[in-house]
Amino acid sequence: MSPPLESLTVDAHGLSLHARQRNPAGTPAVVFLHGWLDHSHTFDFVLEHLPASWRLVLLDFRGMGRSGWLPGSAHYQFPDYLADVEAVLHATGLEAAHFVGHSLGGIVATAYAAARPERVLSVSLIESLGPSGGSPDNALHRLRGFLQDRERAPHRKRYPSVEVAAARMRENNPSLSEPLALHMARHGTEPVEDGVVFTFDPTHRRRFGFGYDDAQWLAVSSGVTCPVQLLLGSEGFRLEEDRAQARMDALRHLRTPPLILPGGHHVHLEQPEPVARALVEFIHPTP
Numbered sequence: 001m002s003p004p005l006e007s008l009t010v011d012a013h014g015l016s017l018h019a020r021q022r023n024p025a026g027t028p029a030v031v032f033l034h035g036w037l038d039h040s041h042t043f044d045f046v047l048e049h050l051p052a053s054w055r056l057v058l059l060d061f062r063g064m065g066r067s068g069w070l071p072g073s074a075h076y077q078f079p080d081y082l083a084d085v086e087a088v089l090h091a092t093g094l095e096a097a098h099f100v101g102h103s104l105g106g107i108v109a110t111a112y113a114a115a116r117p118e119r120v121l122s123v124s125l126i127e128s129l130g131p132s133g134g135s136p137d138n139a140l141h142r143l144r145g146f147l148q149d150r151e152r153a154p155h156r157k158r159y160p161s162v163e164v165a166a167a168r169m170r171e172n173n174p175s176l177s178e179p180l181a182l183h184m185a186r187h188g189t190e191p192v193e194d195g196v197v198f199t200f201d202p203t204h205r206r207r208f209g210f211g212y213d214d215a216q217w218l219a220v221s222s223g224v225t226c227p228v229q230l231l232l233g234s235e236g237f238r239l240e241e242d243r244a245q246a247r248m249d250a251l252r253h254l255r256t257p258p259l260i261l262p263g264g265h266h267v268h269l270e271q272p273e274p275v276a277r278a279l280v281e282f283i284h285p286t287p
Helices: 040-047 078-092 104-115 138-150 162-172 178-188 214-221 241-250 272-283
Strands: 006-012 015-022 029-033 055-059 097-102 120-126 189-192 195-198 228-233 259-261
Touching: 006 078, 015 040, 015 078, 029 078, 029 104, 040 055, 040 097, 040 178, 040 272, 055 078, 078 104, 097 104, 104 120, 104 214, 120 272, 162 178, 162 195, 178 189, 214 241, 228 272, 259 272
Parallel strands: 029 055, 029 097, 097 120, 120 228, 228 259
Antiparallel strands: 006 015, 015 055, 189 195
């Protein structure tokens, strides 16, 4: 049985964030960052296979999970996720920690490790080699999309039950089994009068006005000075081979080759024990 986690409320410059912590006196300290529109419970099954002596901190990014939303027409921007990380480190008194990030969480962990190298001891990337990026030519298309999306009111769809919400999740993540999708939906929805809604702010579905192109992301990645490992699902997301290789080359301290496990984009949900084993071997190897 995994030790219990306590809920924390973290102030991020006036925005209330939700985090969970296990064994605050433990060591090493490991911070977990979830993917886009997910929540910290995405790591629950991995936690069951990690040493009870470890200190674990799991964050819900702003506008996701149980964290607060931005007010009114405010727009979420990528650098704000780094501010969320800084806020949770401050709130928990952590000077430095190991980071584990899935998808968006891995992108945030990479950027934070580059910006604050003294605070990141290692980075474990799960299905995460950076944003979709592309060429600088995408910048104009992105700006136009941002303005178009601002004209449409966010829509928070209602589902008659948690089970129906879970089925909707499986449409976007077909490798997820029904029990896994139900786990994510149970922790990622809240009741309303006629059913349930997902807890994430639907404003997140708007397109960003700014995004890193490939050259910019390579420059960011090259600033990471700590050890990095990459865990992939055999049926997960993939960049073109040359782009993926360039991004791995930019991570100068990346352990190669990446570990590929059977599964999809949420391979940590599908293969929690092998993922946990890889984290233990990387973060706290046996002498």
